[in-house]
Amino acid sequence: MMFAKEQSVGGDPQGDTRPHDVQIPVRRPISTTTTLDTAGHSLFAPHPEPCDPNPTPTERQSSKIHTTTPEKKLTLFAFHLAILEKSATGLGALAFIWATTVVLGGFSNNLRGTDFAFLTIILVIEGIRIFSRSHELQWQQLPAHPLSNSFRPFQYFTPDAGWIVASKFISRALSFLQLLSAVTCVTLSLMRLIDQDYGRQDRHGSISLNLFYGLALGEALIFLVERSYWAWRIYWCRLLENVSREYKLGPTGILPIRRFFYEVYTKCINDSALDGFKMNLVSFAKDLLDSEFNDEQLMGLRVLRKLVHNDRFVFGTLRKIGSSTSTMERLIEMLNWKNPGEEEIRLCAAEILSELAGRRRNVLRVAAIPGAMESLSSLLHSGRTSDRTNPDMEYVCSELNLLGLLIFKKLSADHDNCWKIGTTRGLLSKIIDLTGSSRAQSRVVKRSLQVVKMLVDAEGEVGKMLRQEISKVVFTVSNIREIVKNGDIQMQKLGIEILKSLSMDEHAKEEIGNTGGVINLLLSIFFMPGFSDEENYVCNQAGETLALLALESGDNCDRILKKPEVLNKLIGVLTDPVLRINASRILRNLCAYTRMECCDSLSQVAVAMPTVLKAVLKEKGKLLEVSVGLATQLCKITNHGEFSRALEQAGIQEIELVEKLVDILKEYDYPDIKVPRIRRFVIEQAIWMMNSDGNSVGLFEKFGMERLLESVEETTSELECFHIFSGSVGLSRHKKTMSYLVETASNIMRVGN
Structure with a gap:
């Protein structure tokens, strides 16, 4: 259950006042940061909402759009071919017009039978070539198209594989017919141009025939050059394969590249x-996504998926997809498709959307599409019953879960999207349900925990609403309890952080306390020895969660105090460099919020007074803040005599403590975001000391306390009015205002004087 076995040592260090029968785990501090506060951003101190950072180096690098993308080679090649083809077609049209209007119209009476035959043959074969050319391109495209009915001319006569073979045969036959026609045209034209035997034709007739044969020869030669250029680039230079390789489209990438080329050429x-x-x-x-046929849709999705996973092209691809609302709507629509054979379509669409949601500029665009949240929630179907007997479907279901959770994780980075997630019917229940998946799906569990953590960490009214709604799901706390109990250290970390954030909500705090074993589990983790920064971090997260559970909750204080030896253990770790901050927080809240009828069990906490007073005089920062706060609460459950004996045991003079308290107010002349309650705790401690012993008034007066109180009031x-914070938003307001405390302290000093 835990990350290390508990180790204990007997005996007490010198000057330790804890009972000798309590054994405290040995804990090894790993780094200096661990000894201060390994809880990271503590909920007991505010932190500003992180601003939108500059683009990361990876994003900046991907934003450099290449001016020459691989498909430009295809478009340039198609442009060259089109110029040649249009030139050949133009010469052919001119030759046809010249033959019919000039040669046959003006010189037909003197035309020899040989020239008439040659002219007729050339016109016929050129007509055949032009007819073949007009149909060849369509037949060439057929192998590049997926098996869709719109491109099956023999769908009623040939099987699926047979029509492809037939299309290839027909396209090659038409191509061969064109080559034969061109070669024949070149041969016949050259024969007549070389022979120059035009019979009784005058000079103008001969020129007309030479011009016709020249036009026919030029048309045929340009066509042959075009075919040679085509064959050289496609078959010898393997242009299509090279473009597919540059895009990293994989073995099936040649099919969409070939189709793209024919589309451009056409x-x-x-x-x-x-x-x-x-x-x-x-x-x-993108255009393929709007097709009526799954094969074409899948072809387009596969291309887009490869491009968004390619660092070189991801930025430009996502920019084009994100700027097209219709494309994003189509991708989101595909997430709802559940017919057999459409699993890969859903997977591809989800992968593309996950990349799209990962870009800050597209986060709001994705969530803004009507029905987006409902469609995305369809990816979170658990499939733990219907797909149990089908391993393939179970794998697909798991992958869809992962992608759906990844998308929600990225969407949760935006505050408005968190609200949409929380208000989408049934969505939170689906996410929570995945936290209870089997251990074989640990990736799903971990990612679902990450999503829940981002939601419960939301700030403001949205965060409050989400914590309330998540805590209302009956499986939330019990699922997280099992994860913390049986998961690895990363899962424990996520689970405890979720419990900590949920503890900010009053209702959720009670639900956590009422769930059996949670408090005992957190205590066990808190006191468990840690041998790495990560383990120490988890321990402190558990401690901070316990402190939040005890905050303003008498029931949870009772539950904590019922655990055997818990107070002795908490007192024992007040000298632990890793745990002392959160141990002090827990003890302070226990002293402050335990019901009066249960206060007798807190009497033994007084033995911690010397240790706490030493910390007040020696420590700084957060530890100083919590030590002063704990000292104040300890004083409230003791009397002045016990306080004086504690000072004597700690080797501290009362005047030293008074001077230290005054120095703290001098140092923190303004509220500090890192220790927002330190001035409050100091004034509370001063009030107790002056009320319990009139001589303390004179000591505080000696060090200028009255003037400092005036400065504090100004x-x-x-910032000083709240127990905890959600980002920069204060929660759980103190019952006594700072103004009241300052006025009370000032009145005591005036009356004392």
Whole structure:
């Protein structure tokens, strides 16, 4: 259950006043930061909400959009091919017009049979080539398209695999027919141009025939150059494979790249040759998402998923997706698809959205889409009953859980999104339910804990609402109890931090206390020896949670005091460099909020007075603050005689203590964010000392206490009015205001004088 076995040593260090029959675990401080306060941002001190930092180095690097992306090679290649094709088509059209209007129209009477035959053959084969060319591109695209009915010309006659073979055969046959036509055209044109035997044609007729044969020859040669250039770049230079490799699309990446190229080429041929430059792979993939067929949708999703996982292209890709509301709506819509065979579509869409939500500028855009939270919550289906007998479905369900939780974790970084998560019907219950998954799904449990932690750490009214709603889920505390009890140290850390944040809510605080074993578990962890910074951190988190549970809760104070030897152990660790801060907090709250009928059990705490008074004189910062606060509460359960004996045991003169208290007020002439209650505790201690012994009034007067009280009154802040803080928001206000305490102390000094 715990991260180390408890070790004990007998005997007491010199000057230790704790009972000799209590054995305190040995704890090894690891670093100087651990000895101060390993609880990080303590809820007993405010901390400002972190501002939006500058982009990380990785994000800055990914923001450098490359001017030449790999698909530009394809668009440039398609542009070159389109220029050649349009040139050949233009020459062919001109040759056809010249033959029909000039040669046959003006010189047909003197045209020899040989030239008439050659002219007819050339026109026929060029017509065949143009017809074949117009259909070849469509047949070439068929293997690049997924198995969708929209591209199955023989869907009723051939099986799924057969139509691809047929399309490849037909496209190659058409290509061969074009090559044969071009070669024939070159041969016939050259024969007539070399022979120059045009019979009875005059000079103008010969020129007309030469021009026709020249146009036909030029058209055929340009087409052959185009085909050669195509073959060299596609088959020899392997352009498509290289682009797929640059994008890291994997073994199946050649299919979308080939289709993208044909789309660009078709656009360049049918429209302006420059239109292809406007196309890019991201937009192409986005368009595929709107297809009616799953295969095409999956092709687009796979491309986008590869691009968002590629550091070189992730920024530009996410920027284009994030700027398209329709694309984000489509991705979110896909999360709801649950038909057989659509699991990969959901996984891909969830992966893309997780990357999209990880960018600050897109966090609000994702959550702002209508129905986004409900769609995302569909990823959190536990599947612990229906999919138990299907390992594949169980794996898919686990991956969807992880992605859904990751998206919510990233969305929770925004305050407004936390509110949306909390108000989405059934969503919090689903997240909490995943914290109770089996240990085989520890990744799911850990990530669900991370999401819950971010939600309960939210500030302001949103945080208050979330803590209330999460604590109302009946499985919350019991699930976390099992995690803290059986999980590894990382799981323990998350679980205890959640309990600590929930303890800020009055209702949740009582629920935690009422749940069996939680307080005992936290005490066991708090007193467990730690041999690393991480273990010490977990111990202190448990201690701070106990302090919060005892704060203003008589029931929880009773529950803590019922544990055997708990007071002796707390007194024993007041000298522990790691635990003494939170041990002092726990003891202070026990002394302050235990019911009157149970105060008898606190009488033994008086033995800690010498240790606490020594800390008041010697320590600084947080430890000084909690020591003064504890000393004040200890004084309230003792009398002046016991206080004087404690001073004597600690070897401290009363005048030294008074001087120290006055020096604290001088040092903290303004409220300090790190120790917000130190001036309050000092004034409370001074009030008790002056009320219990009139001679103390003179000592405080000697060191200028009256003037310092006036200064405190002028600098009082709301910062000093709260027990705990949620970020920069104060919670649990002190019943006595600082103004009241200052006025009380001032009145005592005036009456004493």
